[in-house]
Amino acid sequence: MKHFRYFIISLIAALLLTGPAQAQSNETTYTVQAGDTLSHIALKYNVSVTELAAYNGLANPNLILIGQQLSIPDASSAIAATAAPAQTYTIQSGDTLFQIASRFGLRVARLAEANGIANADLIEAGQVLTIPDAAQAIAPTSLPFPFESISLSETRIDQGRTLIVYVTLSSAADLSAQFEDRPVFLSGDGLNYWGIVGIHALSEVGVYSLVFRAALPDGSQSAVTQNVIVTAGPYGVETINVVPGREGLLDIDVIRAEMAQLNLIWEQVTPYKMWNGAFIYPVADARVTSSFGTRRSYGGGPVNGYHAGTDFGGLGNPIYAPAAGVVVLAEALNVRGNAVLIDHGMGLYSGYWHQSESVVHVGQQLAPGDLIGYIGDTGLVTGPHLHWEMRLGSIAVEPLQWVEDQIP
Ligand SMILES: [Zn+2]
CATH class of the missing domain: 2.70.70.10 (Glucose Permease (Domain IIA))
Structure with missing residues (x-):
């Protein structure tokens, strides 16, 4: 898997260039293993998920990669492990549970379960939902102009599923997107887009690139790469x-x-x-x-x-x-x-x-x-x-x- 290796190398290079930990003397590093989640690692070292993510410059705690080196903050300076503050979301009129789940990188069943919702169609504007796990929308501050937000229905997705993407731009542009070498089917009005792409049932498990390109009216272009982890489907x-x-x-x-x-x-x-x-x-x-x-x-x-x-x-x-x-x-x-x-x-x-x-x-x-x-x-x-x-x-x-x- 050429892309996978290339990504790991570029990610490690990026960490070396920008990692905050180089000057620290008595730090520990941990190599991410298959099946790890950031919260498991945080628990192991008695640090909070938020701190571990911030310490390693991770914009999205759901995206850690097998083989990735994480710097573990000095235990003496680490704050006691506490549950990450629960995020909440107030339902707006017109929202569907699916849209809300997508915004936070969750599957709708997980969000419903965390809030005791038996019927996903029965939600009301004003209702406050608890957002479980360390799930979060991709930080808009890290995106180049004109990208305002990018969210995916799932950042870890099983083979064979449909991936849904939502993109908001701050200035009208023509958006295109590719998952590996295949186009994402997109629909939008120049500012707000959504799109779908299929994950092949026999795709190799690993990290894939989802590239968004915005072509602005002045002829300039802007691109963002989002990584998606494809996981093994439950197939016999x-x-x-x-x-x-x-x-x-x-x-x-x-x-x-x-x-x-x-x-x-x-x-x-x-x-x-x-x-x-x-x-x-x-x-x-x-x-x-x-x-x-x-x-x-x-x-x-x-x-x-x-x-x-x-x-x-x-x-x-x-x-x-x-x-x-x-x-x-x-x-x-x-x-x-x-x-x-x-x-x-x-x-x-x-x-x-x-x-x-x-x-x-x-x-x-x-x-x-x-x-x-x-x-x-x-x-x-x-x-x-x-x-x-x-x-x-x-x-x-x-x-x-x-x-x-x-x-x-
Ligand atoms: Zn059949």
Whole structure:
């Protein structure tokens, strides 16, 4: 991982250049290990998280890196370890719990749990929320003009999830963003932007760069790099035994040709979103028979694939559109069987494979709850099921995140 090494080197260089600790005589250093958090390290050395973060010039305590050297303040001067002062946030009219959680780099479930909120839709303006952990928005003071704030839905994110970014500028500019070498799909009015990018389910775990570039009207440019830590998703392994007689569909040329056909569609980006709020399940009986991200071996061969969608059982059950969009493919495919693909805008697509029958046509506009077709067993299957897949560009992402969270 070239990028990872480069980042570690540049980060250590930055610490050497600017680290406050060089002049200290009797200091201790600690090398960050896998699984460490700043609060664990602080506890170990009996210093506060706030002090440790400040001592090492860390703008965001959630972003520490394996191998990073931290200077530990002299124990005699260290203040007694106390819980970091609890941060609070007063809910404003129009806020959603998801937006608030995103602003503080938290998952919505964590914020809800910390405040005893059972239903994320039932929050009121004026209500005061406790912000748990050492989570915080990225310090706006450290950003170059015209960047005013950058926040991410998660700064440590599991493989396969959708990352949401929010950027505020103090002066109108054209914003673009890249995660590694892929564009972030952005929407904004020149000052306030949000965007989405998928984390590949098989991404190597480690540190990745998210680069924001603002092009100002006078032709000047400004850029900010934010690091994102990709963590291992909770994915198991399964062996797939396809229906006898259909093994020919595992032929690599058949698989590649179909993938190429779909990639041509996934490369097209409709520059506005058509969905509104959280997605609904595409089936009434939403019991999952195979989860997204599971590592797969076909017919006992090597584990060389992963499950790019979420499966539901129920032969013959109706399949409904989970959100608004336009049908961009409705035809019989070799591997995916009777397939429908919906464009939701902003690079987001959802696919419905192995249907017994589809009732929609290309170009048809769908509202949430509109009938798409029926669960079947066409194509490369082990038995009847709906395979529901969501793509951001060509990257498959966990569909259930789109049901659980309101994005953006
Ligand atoms: Zn599936």
